Amino acid sequence: MFELPSGAEIQSIISILKSGLGFFIPEIYLSILFMGLIILDLALKGRNKSGILGWATLIGLGGSFYFIAQQHAMQAGEHFFGMYVLDEYAIFFKYFFVASGMFAVVATLADRKFDAEVKSIGEYYALVVAMVIGMVMMAAASDLLMIFLAMELVSLSAYILSGYFKRDARSSEAALKYLVYGAVSSGLMLYGFSLIYGMTAETNILKISMELADHGYDPLVMILATLLIMAGFGYKIGAFPFHFWSPDVYEGAPTPITAYLSVASKAAGFALLLRFFYIAVPHGVSPYEDILGIDWLTLLVIMSVASMIYGNVVAIWQKNVKRLLAYSSIAHAGYLLLGVIVMDEIGTQAVLFYLLSYFLMNYAAFYVVVLISNRTGSETLDDYRGLGSKMPLAGAALTVFLISLVGLPPTVGFIGKLMIFSALLSKGALYIWLALIGVLTSVISLYYYMLIPLNMFLRESLEPNEKSLNPGFLAQLMMAVLMILTIWFGLFFEPLSEFARYSSAMFGLSLY
Amino acid sequence: MSNPTYTAIFYLFAAITVFSAAFVVFSRNVIYSAFSLLFTFFGIAALYVFLSADFIAVTQVVVYVGGILVLLLFGVMFTNNIMDTDLKTDVLHAIPGTFLFLGILAALLFTFYTTNGWMPSDTQLQGSVVERIGFETMSRYVLPFEMASILLLAALIGAAFLARYDNGGTNEH
Amino acid sequence: MDQTLSEFGNVFVFFLLGVVFVAGGYLTARMLRPSRPNPVKTSTYECGEEAVGSAWVKFNIRFYVVALIFIIFDVEVVFLFPWATVFRQLGSFALVEALVFAGILILGLVYAWVKGDLDWVRPTPSVPKMPEMPASKSTSQRD
Numbered sequence: 001m002f003e004l005p006s007g008a009e010i011q012s013i014i015s016i017l018k019s020g021l022g023f024f025i026p027e028i029y030l031s032i033l034f035m036g037l038i039i040l041d042l043a044l045k046g047r048n049k050s051g052i053l054g055w056a057t058l059i060g061l062g063g064s065f066y067f068i069a070q071q072h073a074m075q076a077g078e079h080f081f082g083m084y085v086l087d088e089y090a091i092f093f094k095y096f097f098v099a100s101g102m103f104a105v106v107a108t109l110a111d112r113k114f115d116a117e118v119k120s121i122g123e124y125y126a127l128v129v130a131m132v133i134g135m136v137m138m139a140a141a142s143d144l145l146m147i148f149l150a151m152e153l154v155s156l157s158a159y160i161l162s163g164y165f166k167r168d169a170r171s172s173e174a175a176l177k178y179l180v181y182g183a184v185s186s187g188l189m190l191y192g193f194s195l196i197y198g199m200t201a202e203t204n205i206l207k208i209s210m211e212l213a214d215h216g217y218d219p220l221v222m223i224l225a226t227l228l229i230m231a232g233f234g235y236k237i238g239a240f241p242f243h244f245w246s247p248d249v250y251e252g253a254p255t256p257i258t259a260y261l262s263v264a265s266k267a268a269g270f271a272l273l274l275r276f277f278y279i280a281v282p283h284g285v286s287p288y289e290d291i292l293g294i295d296w297l298t299l300l301v302i303m304s305v306a307s308m309i310y311g312n313v314v315a316i317w318q319k320n321v322k323r324l325l326a327y328s329s330i331a332h333a334g335y336l337l338l339g340v341i342v343m344d345e346i347g348t349q350a351v352l353f354y355l356l357s358y359f360l361m362n363y364a365a366f367y368v369v370v371l372i373s374n375r376t377g378s379e380t381l382d383d384y385r386g387l388g389s390k391m392p393l394a395g396a397a398l399t400v401f402l403i404s405l406v407g408l409p410p411t412v413g414f415i416g417k418l419m420i421f422s423a424l425l426s427k428g429a430l431y432i433w434l435a436l437i438g439v440l441t442s443v444i445s446l447y448y449y450m451l452i453p454l455n456m457f458l459r460e461s462l463e464p465n466e467k468s469l470n471p472g473f474l475a476q477l478m479m480a481v482l483m484i485l486t487i488w489f490g491l492f493f494e495p496l497s498e499f500a501r502y503s504s505a506m507f508g509l510s511l512y
Numbered sequence: 513m514s515n516p517t518y519t520a521i522f523y524l525f526a527a528i529t530v531f532s533a534a535f536v537v538f539s540r541n542v543i544y545s546a547f548s549l550l551f552t553f554f555g556i557a558a559l560y561v562f563l564s565a566d567f568i569a570v571t572q573v574v575v576y577v578g579g580i581l582v583l584l585l586f587g588v589m590f591t592n593n594i595m596d597t598d599l600k601t602d603v604l605h606a607i608p609g610t611f612l613f614l615g616i617l618a619a620l621l622f623t624f625y626t627t628n629g630w631m632p633s634d635t636q637l638q639g640s641v642v643e644r645i646g647f648e649t650m651s652r653y654v655l656p657f658e659m660a661s662i663l664l665l666a667a668l669i670g671a672a673f674l675a676r677y678d679n680g681g682t683n684e685h
Numbered sequence: 686m687d688q689t690l691s692e693f694g695n696v697f698v699f700f701l702l703g704v705v706f707v708a709g710g711y712l713t714a715r716m717l718r719p720s721r722p723n724p725v726k727t728s729t730y731e732c733g734e735e736a737v738g739s740a741w742v743k744f745n746i747r748f749y750v751v752a753l754i755f756i757i758f759d760v761e762v763v764f765l766f767p768w769a770t771v772f773r774q775l776g777s778f779a780l781v782e783a784l785v786f787a788g789i790l791i792l793g794l795v796y797a798w799v800k801g802d803l804d805w806v807r808p809t810p811s812v813p814k815m816p817e818m819p820a821s822k823s824t825s826q827r828d
Contacts, residue, residue, distance in 0.1 A: 004771065013651045014778045017651070020655075034666075035665070039792070042795070042799045080654065081651075081653075123670065126669060130662065130665075137659065146659070149659050150659070153659070153662065156666055159670075160670035163674060166674065198631070200631055201631040201633045218627045224620070521697065566692075569693075574759060575756070575759055575760055579755060579756040580756065582755075583749070583753065583756060590746060643767070643771055646770045649767055654782055657782065657786060658782070658786060660764065660786075661761075661785070661786045661787075661790055664760060665789050668753070668790075668797070671753045672796070677747075
C-alpha cells in the first residue's frame, strides 16, 4: 500500500507550492482574463458587444505586461517541483505572445468579414487568450508533461479559431485538416517522449539531461526519439516534412488567425524546440558521435535546408496571397532553424531577433491583406491589380513589409537575416554552404514577393473604376506606424538586438 | 509475467485489441466500425491492468467507453441515411504507405529488441495506485492539474461553439 | 503487481461469465427452437404497426452538445476521484486546489447553460398580428 508522507513533509510541500505562486502571476492573470472574457460574453447584451469584447481583450492583454515586467527582478529558477521555469528567455516569449495576441485582436477588429460571418464573437476572444496562455506555458515549461499539456492547449484553441467561420466550408476544412495532422503529430511526439522517459525515468528536462550525461544512452533510441519528437515540434513550427497542413489552414482560416498562427504559434514551437534540444539533450565533446553520424543536429540541418528550398520554390506558383505567405512562412521556419543549428549565444540571439522582426513584418503584411480584402473581398493575386493607385498608402506599406520579408536593407528583415547568416559564418567553414543556400533561396523569394507590388502598381486593374478605396483613418495611421517601425528598426536595431541577447539566457543551460 | 495463465490472457486481450482495431479501419459500415471500437477500448483497458495501471484502466473504461464512444455514435447518427452511405475506405497510396508502415514497424521493433538501456523507475508499484495518484496530483503535479481544467474549459466552449446549430440568423452586432 | 492482477482476475471471471451466459443462451435457443421462417414472422414487430423506413433515424444535433458537456465532466470526475482518496490527510490546501479546478469547469457549465445549449427545442407559439384588436394569447393560437 502507498504510505502518505508525514505531516511535516506535507507542510513543506505546501509551502513550496505557495512560494511558487509568486512566480506565476502573469499566467494566473491571463487565466483570470480568459474566464473573465467568457463571463463578460455571457453578461453583455446589446448592439456593440463585439467591439466591447475586442477592446476588453486588448486592454486585458495589455495589462499583463505590467506583471511580466515585474518578473525581471526575480531570480531565475525552477518552480512547482520542476514543472515550470522562470528565466529571461521565458520572459521574452511572454512579451512576445501577449503582444501577438493583442495584434491578432487588432487585426480582428479591423476585419469586416467577421461582421458578416460570425454570430457570436465571445468565444473567439476567449480562445485567443487561451492560446496566449498555452504559448506562454510552452515557452516556460520544463517538464515533458507540461510541454504536452501546453501544446495541446495551443493546438485545441487554434483548431477552433481556424474553423471559426462555421458556414464557410473552407474554414471548416482548415480546422479539420489542422486537427487531423495535429492529432497525428502530437501522438508521434508522445511516443518520442515515452522513449526518452524509458531511457531516463525522468520527465524534467534538466534531470533528463543529467541522466543521459551520467549513464550514456543508446544512440539508436535517441535518434528515434528525436525523430518522433521533431514530428511534434516540426508541426508547430511548420517546417518542411511536417508542413502539409499549413497552406490549406492558412488559406481557409480567418486572416487574423492566419497571422496569429504564422507568427505566434511558430514562435512557440521555436521557443520549445530551443529549450528542449539545448537543455534536455546532453552536449558532449563532439555532437557527431551518434549512429551513422546522424544526430538531432543533422536532422535539423536537413529540415532547415528542405524548408528553405521547398517553401521558396513552391511559393512561386501561388495565386492566392494568403497561400503565398503560407509557403513563405515554411521558408522562414527554415531560416530560423539555421539559427538553432549554430548552438551558441549568438545563434540564440539571432533566432530571437529574427522572431521579433518576423513578428513585425508578417503581422503588418497580414494586416494590409485584411484591409485590402475588406475593400475588394478577395485575396487572389489578380484582384490586387491596380490597387496601388486606389489605396496608395496600403500599397506602399505592403511593399515595405514584403521587402522586409525578402530581407533587403534598410528594413528589419535584413538585419534579422544578417544576424542569422553571420552567426552561421562565425562557426567557421562548416556552415558556409548553409548560409549560401539561405542567401540563394532569399533571392528566389524576391521574385514571388515582388509579384504583389508588381500587380498593385504596374498592372492595370481588370475592371477599371477610378474610385479610390479609403480604409479609414485609424487603419491608415496603423499602417504608417508599422511601416515606419519596420524601417526604423532596420536602421536602429541596437535596442532590439540587445534585448534579444539579454533574453538568450536559459535556466540550466550549459551550452554557452 | 512468468505465470503462463497471465501470458495467455495478455495475448487474448492483445488479439482482441488488434483485430477489433483493424476492423474499425477496414469496415465499410461506419456503425460497425464504431461498435468495433468498443472492443478496442476494452482491450486497451485490459492491457493497462497488465501494466499495474489500474486507475488508468478504469479511466479508460469510464471516459472512452462511457463518453467518447457515445459521442462518436451520436456523431454517426446525425448523418442522414447512415446505413446506406457507401463510405470511401479505399486504400490510397498503397505502396508508399506500406513502405512507411513497415519501415516504422521495423525501426521500432529493432530498437526495442536491441536496446537494453532502459532505466527502471525508482518507485516500485504495490497494490492500487489511486492514492498515490491522488497525492501526486495534489502536490508535485498541481500545476498540470490546474492547467488541465483550463484546457478542458477551452475545449468545452470551443466544442460547444462549433457544434451549436446556427439557424442562419443575423449576428449580434 | 500480482495482487492487483488477481483482483482484476475477478473482473475477468465476471467478464467471461457474462460472455458465456449470453452466448450460451443464444446457443441453447438455437439448438432447441424450430426454424421455419416466413415473411410475416421475420418482419419487424412494432406494436402491430407496419415498420416504415430505417431504424437509423437522424438524431437531434442537441444531443451532441449535451454529450460533449458530459465528457468534460466525466473527465473532471476522473481527476477528482484520486483527490477524494487522499483529501482527508491533505486537508484544506487540497480542498482549495480541487475547488479551483471544479470552479473553472463549472464556468463551462454556466456558459453552456446561458448560451442555451441545455435548453430543449420548444415549439414557439406563433402569434399572428391582428390589426384591429390587441392579440391575446388564448385566442390566437390557432388560425
